[in-house]
Amino acid sequence: MNLLIRGAHVVDPKNKVDEVLDLRIERNHIAAIGKSLEPATGGEIFEAKGLYLLPGLIDLHVHFREPGFEQKETIETGALAALRGGFVGCVSMPNTNPPCDHQSVIDNIIRKAREVPLHLFPAGTISKGRQGAELSEMADLKRAGIWAVTDDGDWVTDSLLMRRAMEYASMLGLLVISHCEDRRLSANGVMNEGLMSTRLGLKGIPHESEEVAVMRDIQLARLTGARLHVAHLSTARTVKLIREAKAEGIRVTAEVTPHHLSLTDASTEGYNTNFKMNPPLRTPEDVDAVQKGLEDGTIDCVATDHAPHTEEEKMYEFDEAPFGVIGLETSLGVCLTELVHAKKMTLAKLVERMSMRPAEILKLPNGYGEIKKSAEANVTLVDLNQDWIVRAEDFLSKSKNSCFIGKKLKGRVAATLCMGKLWDFQKGSHQ
Amino acid sequence: MKQQKQVLDSEGIRRVLIRIAHEILERNKGTGDLVLIGVRTGGAHLAKRLASEIETIEKVQVLLGVVDITLYRDDLSELGPQAKVRETKIPFDITDKKVILVDDVLYTGRTIRAALDALIDFGRPQSIQLAVLADRGHRELPIKPDYVGKNIPTSQTETVEVRLVEDGKPKDELVILSQGEGTL
Amino acid sequence: MTATWTRKDLLGMRDLSREEIEILLQTTKSFQEISLRPVKKVPALRGKTVANLFFEPSTRTRISFELAEKRLSADTINMVGSTSSMVKGESLKDTARNIESLKVDIVVMRHSSSGAPHRLAPILKASVINAGDGINEHPTQALLDMFTILEKKGSLEGLKVSFVGDILHSRVARSNIWGLTKMGAKVTVCSPKTLLPPEIEKLGVTPTTDIHEAVRNADVLNLLRIQLERQTESFFPSIREYANFYQINQEILKEAKPDVLIMHPGPVNRGVEITSEVVDGPYSVILEQVTHGLAVRMAVLYLLSGGVKEEEE
Helix, strand or coil, X not given: CCEEEEEEEEEEHHHCEEEEEEEEEECCEEEEEEXXXXXXXXXXXXXXXXXXXXXXXXXXXXXXXXXXXXXXXXXXXXXXXXXXXXXXXXXXXXXXXXXXXXXXXXXXXXXXXXXXXXXXXXXXXXXXXXXXXXXXXXXXXHHHCCCEECCCCCCCCCHHHHHHHHHHHHHHCCEEEECCCCHHHHCCCXXXXXXXXXXXXXCXXXXXXXHHHHHHHHHHHHHHCCCEEEXXXXXXXXXXXXXXXXXXXXXXXXXXXXXXXXXXXXXXXXXXXXXXXXXXXXXXXXXXXXXXXXXXXXXXXXXXXXXXXXXXXXXCCCCCCCCCECCCCCHHHHHHHHHXXXXXXXXXXXXXXXXXXXXXXXXXXCCCCXXXXXXXXXXXXXXXXXXXXXXXXXXXXXXXXXXXXXXXXXXXXXXXXXXXXEEECCCCCCC | CCEEEEEXXXXXXXXXXXXXXXXXXXXXXXXXXXXXXXXXXXXXXHHHHHHHHHHHHHCCCCEEEEECCHHHCCCCCCCCCCCCCCCCECCCCCCCCEEEEEEEEECCCHHHHHHHHHHHCCCCCCXXXXXXXXXXXXXXXXXXXXXXXXXXXXXXXXXXXXXXXXXXXXXXXXXXXECCCCCC | CCCCCXXXXXXXXXXXXXXXXXXXXXXXXXXXXXXXCCCCCCCCCCCCEEEEEECCCCCHHHHXXXXXXXXXXCEEEEEECCCCHHHHCCCHHHHXXXXXXXXCCEEEEXXXXXXXXXXXXXXXXXXXXXXXXXXXXCHHHHXXXXXXXXXXXXXXXXXXXXXXCCCCCCHHHHXXXXXXXXXXXXEEEECCHHHCCCCHHHHCCEEECCHHHHHCCCXXXXXXXXXXXXXXXXXXXXXXXXXXXXXXXXXXXXXXCCCCEXXXXXXXXECCCECHHHHCCCCECHHHHHHHHHHHHHHHHHHHCCCCCHHHC
């Protein structure tokens, strides 16, 4: 398609751009970036005055549930939710049914993904059946199209297997994503262990259940030289561990979710299962530490851990309900509200954390995570000052299990341009 | 503005109770099998006073009990929070006793109905007689007092109050309260 | 005029104010006498229906509630299952809808999941009484414990009340902590370190792993049941070792006040957390607790059967 985006405030930290510019899109690609550009022949004009234009957001951690759990989400509904949230690319987790431990499953996902207007970067499993016993056929999976390996949801407890996985994955250039959690230490916990769990009479998951696992994986990354990516970190000490590992030159990166950046375990007060996630919401000190870690770059990026569950499942008792919340449609709004508007981080830095770094970590080809001439047009247009209230009925995701329902946010995606196709949410009724 | 009219003063109440004590003794031919049970809270105080008048006359202590009728009310829990339940104290068997049920003001009769139900749960008395300090009419149930201190014709908008020092009031008195522009 | 009870539900001691606890305890006092009457029944809840939903096995609490309901003339229905609703494939919401369509006035609920009654209460018109949720709360047990202490000691203010046993998994301890600290008692909790909840001291209690510290100068010793499964989960090496170091017996009782009260929510593991001679000894008020439990539950049922401000729904 041909399009002229006129008068948008472009923020592209990679190319150090921070000014009002026009963008001309021709045949789905960025043809020109500059001032007072002429519209392409036969193209539409998108008046973007007052809007910010960012390189399309990339989420390293989503669960699209297909195949196997289509009642929660599908690649199609997940893609629509992603676009609504300003995302142009997502890494889908392999804890599907069957799990993504075989190239045939990846083939299937990629075939489905071709039908949706979003870039999907599937991850494969580390071990067969996510059982933590034998390696998956990673080379085959890579040929089928995976970008990373992880047994997400389960930490690989067998240290030797993890060593081999890291060695093998590094040979293939695959990112190793680790859901760092010592399940034995988590026991049957359902929320953060501490004063709140004592007050509420719920079983706790200690900080150390994450930190113990992070420590081991960092050491294995040192040993193997693999690229380790620590998923959804949640504690202050994990931030410290990552910081120290990076200082030592270990190849480790990390992500944090919008909910761990903004909420504490006090939210668990009403036994609302939309605040049940793993890792659990932690203390105010942890929130402070992960915010600072994200600002100073210790934590490389924001990832949503978008984990859809049906209303029926979330209606169960707190102990029984599944862990996880959706996040794609609120991620940018939450980060703008809690970080940028709260003056804890500049917009440019947030763009690094939500677009540039994820693209780098995944080693995506040129054009992702930046605004680049002749690259495919994948950009996010944001109204930085739009006030809105998160409502369950507005979600495009198939599931509505958000921990931000009812929350007032400032800043919302106005339009997403993905694969050159424009999704203008200002026209829609999704206000 | 609430208008207030005194019907009996402290002396008046004392005289009325002495009279009722005599009537009870006369009708029951002494204190044999006689027990007094007051309805909380006003009736309880009056029952105690009646017992002491009877003791003065007969030199005999009659058994004294207190019944709280809250749990037997027919208007429980329709609106608003539950009424406060106080303790019922009937530390003796009432079976084959002549029970004098004592209350301060007799009005619709519903309190007495509840008290009768409560008493029956404590045994099978020989008889139950009703003594009240004031009968203001407007009965809604077929209940008739055996001993009345004072008959007070009232309208439904008025209220009759027995104030006793035992309840922390400055003096004993029986008053009628009426709403509005001092028509009394 | 003193405060009145306006809550629709009794979910825990945590939410209650001191005034509300006082109303409950005073009302209990008034209900105590009913069980001594020739006819042990009052019509206060006539025409009301109470559903006892016990998603976790319980004999004592259920019997106590059921008898309390019957003594108040309520109609009762019992749903007893050893499985949670999840296992049966029914969500709390569906359970709630079913109850609603039976026109039940009060739901008494025991559940193995903490917070289950808290989640049911807002979606039900009926009042909900928490009869024990997971490891969270057991408010009527705390009330009967407090009432028992009151009957013996006259006041809770300043008393040293020590809990000994599995504090971590004890809803009884938790409810008592909330209630007793609000009433001015000094609470000590004692167990092996593995069974002390994190940051418990922030609830205003003194944690200790030393049984002598818990017993010394105690006015009340409330013992909690030790379950065998805690041994297999390595909370302590063996029941034998636990008993050696934490058992309440005649010997250690010498360190307590001479008029110490021995309490236990039951069922008692004789020879584990407490010796038989102490259970049956002069300080034990364990059976009085059971009796008072009935009056407490009658009081709670009565107070909750009243009207509620509309907006509380």
